[in-house]
Amino acid sequence: MTKATVPPSKHPPAPDPLLPPKSTRDVGGAHFFPRMLSVILTPMLIATLLVVAVLIGISFESGTKFIWKSAVWLSQQQLSGELTGGTLTQGARLKNVVYRDATQQFLVDKIDASWQLTFSPLKFSVSHLHFGTVEAWTKPKPSEPMTLPTDLTLPLALSLENITLDKLVMRQGRNTTELRNLVLHGQSDRIQHKLVVERLDSAFGSVNATLHLQGEAPFAISGGAELQSAYAQEKYQIDAKVSGTLSALNLAINGNGNGNKLCAIANIAATPFAPIPFQRIQLSASHLNPKLFSPGAPFADMNIQADLVPISSLLTTNPADNKVTHNVDLSTLAVSGPLHITNAIPGGIDKDRLPLISAHAELRLDAKNQQLSSLQIKLVNNGTISGAGEYYIGGKEKNVSKFNLEVAGLDLHALHGQLQPTQLRGPVKLTLTPDTQEITLKLADKNFLAKLEAVLDPKKITLRLLQLTTGSALLETSGNIIRVGEMAFSLKGKLRNVDPALWLKIAYPDGTTSNKSDTVSKPASTYINMDINAVGKLTPALALKLKFNVLDSVYANLPMTGNGNINILGKRLLPSDAHLSMAGNNIQLNGSFGASGDRLNINIDAAQLQRPGFGLSGALHLDGQVTGSMQRPTLKASYSAKKLAFGSYQIDSLSGLADIQTDLSAKLSAAANRLQLSIEARGYHSPGIALTKLNANLGGTFDSHALYLESVGNVREKSLALTLAAQGKLIDSATGYGWQGTLSALKNQGVPRIVLETPLLISVAADKVVLGATRLMISDAVIDLKSLKIDHDRIQSAGAINGLKVNTILELIHVFTGNIPSLKTNLILDSSWNLGLSDIASGFFEIKRRSGDLRINAGHGDTALGLSELHLRTDLQGTQVNLNAALVAARIGSANAQVQLGLIHMGNRLTIANNAALSGTIKASVPQLKTVGRLIGPQVGLDGSLTMDLRLAGKLAQPTFSGAVNGDNLALTLYDQGIKLRNGIAHITLEKNIIALQKLEFQGGNGTLSTSGKVQLGNTNPDLTATIVADRLQLFASPDR
Structure with missing residues (x-):
């Protein structure tokens, strides 16, 4: 049975008459406040939750990690x-x-x-x-x-x-x-x-x-800076002070050093935000050596003078302080002045000298142009460069620079001794625009011609032509390099009838004539013809295809042949083949390397090394093979040499093997990392060294290998019969590779005699050295090392040395340096130490005389000092070093010192610096000056007694002395001058480096010489204020004086 459906009515239902009517006012009132409360509280709640979340995030480690990971993720x-x-x-x-x-x-x-x-x-x-x-x-x-x-x-x-x-x-x-x-x-x-x-x-x-x-x-800005440095034994310091404002800076720079020879002063009124970045520059520098600032620079002794001053009359200068008064419109400012540079020690680049003699120019700068005019540069051997240049700040040629230079009398041999003499002259033009830099050069003399045409723009470098010619010889190259993307390049070159000796000084061996009756040999003939072609790219990895072909060529009267194709892609050598035969010496390369299954064969058969004329002579033969990839390379090679010589270094015979197998992707301890090296040398000669035999063998794995070395000969005319044996392994630490093992044998039966009595444990890594306990004998001295640990800047060590002959140390100095010390001694010392040096210092170091004496030759034979006591002890306590020293010698007297020196924190270590605090006392007594006179020489006679009691203070680099020096019955005789003074009295006091001559009086004949006054110590030019009175003084003891 189906249910009937009633269609919905189009009219709203009638109100129920039993219910009270609804009030329109109640409808809004019932929900207004809850809704308003919801609107207000919801954002507040969300904001509160966000704040709580952020606070939790930034206050707890887990939240901070979440924020960091989110930042990493959001950074894409x-x-x-x-x-x-x-x-x-x-x-x-x-x-x-x-x-x-x-x-x-x-x-x-x-x-x-x-x-x-x-x-x-x-x-x-x-x-x-x-x-x-x-x-x-x-x-x-x-x-x-x-x-x-x-x-x-x-x-x-x-x-x-x-x-x-x-x-x-x-x-x-x-x-x-x-x-x-x-x-x-x-x-x-x-x-x-x-x-x-x-x-x-x-x-x-x-x-x-x-x-x-x-x-x-x-x-407003103010401040200062100080730069300190040194090269070799030369130290320098630069001080700078800045004042003014960011837009108008005053810079004052002072530099000194190199034994007070270097002196530089600069005063700069800088305007870094103006069209001209300065309003005035005054620069004066003398004895400036570029090598002080860069070890690779040549030696020079340069004087530089520059004074760029305002042209505008609106800009004034205060003569009292050389500061510019900034009341000028910088857009109309112009400055000009001369620049002078001279070099007192010019020379060739091969002699580590600067070939510049002098340079002079006039500079002018304004808001539109910057001009360099009247440029005159003098080079060694009469070479000159002259010309002018201009930079356009505005106008049609905005940001364009043009330089027109003229070179004359340029001798390349004077610039570098390995180049041939020339007298090149010609123009050099430079044009620099915001987008391109163009250079053209054409220099020539009666024998040589050099041309260069090149253009650089943001996208590529174009070498239109680089050409060197002399006679029929030609060297020419051209090409381009793209400066963006993969930086592709293409270069072509050719050599025609080139003899390197035309440009370089090469000593070819003389050729032989066909007629045996000729007694004069003909010069060796050389002409090289070659084509070279190189294409590739520089990024993201190097790619190179190099092809060369030696055409009909002769080198040192012998045929020169060769050709090759070299292919490189990234870290891999692709299948390549190259061979070269030059003057009876052959080198051949065939194969590839860089990937699994690659094999590269290398063969060198150089039986006539003297023929190329590079200073090397003898014969060398090498057969080698490199296989595998960059991660698993393997090298196997054998080599031999006969009568090998280079300069003063010679060796009669040399042979050996190398077999190295590595797996860089595995640990060092992996069995795949193996090595076997052997060297057998006979008849090695070099300055101060002559070895009849040298054998060395290193074999095993990276994780376990053994080294054995044996050498017999002479070093600085001292016999050498050395054997060394060690066993160990390579280690990989956080700071890099290192070695850890045992030195099991070290013995020299020559001079000095050396015996390692107990094996020495050694661990060496970057900035870290650890030596274990050992006992080593050097001659009669016994070194008993307990431990030595150097970890970056931290040092910890303990040990003792007993019976050390100072003469043994002098012999070692002679062996390793070639210098022969003039000191003669049979002094024997004992020493002990137990110290630590890190962020605090602790422990001690002590040296004592056991026996023996020092002998000094003052011109009339050796004289012994008569040492009976020599003692030095250093105690390290926290950040201070306490030094105690005592000396007693019959010929001198006695002296003792107690000195305290502060240690300075440098990073994570303590060290002694020039500004370290210094204090202490020094006392000395010389009862018989007569005995000291023999140490000075036969021309001087002394007598009397002398005492000294001084106090030290100040800094290590600038110590101050206070105290007293007294002398009685003093006498001075200069025999070769006939001067004699006697019955002298000296009472001298010092107060913070000011010497006060309280009483200094001598008798000469029947008269007297007395002096009083003050002298300031520590000044380059001491300030002397003294009164000297001579009363009936008879200075000369000889009647003929």
């Missing part, structure tokens, strides 16, 4: 790294942090920070922030004008303490800058900023600096 692989601990509220610890984008990349191996944010007052405080090694890569960017900031205030106060960085490596293009050991602190109240660099080590030396900056316009 630009950021990576591991958060190892900490929170955002107290500080964090991270490692292996990497950030990279299209233009830059940063790698940080570790970050350790502790900080705190306070709200009353609002301040962010960093108690410590340590970075390990930071590596940065950035792509070069076109320089843009700097813009003066409008505000440098901070939103909150800042306190930075103990900010350190171990190492920073910055790479931009091919330029690399490395900084180390940064230590700094700073603070800011939002407006006043202060930064103090306590230490920063660079290639130029160690820097410290202080900077104060106002955060509101005009941004």
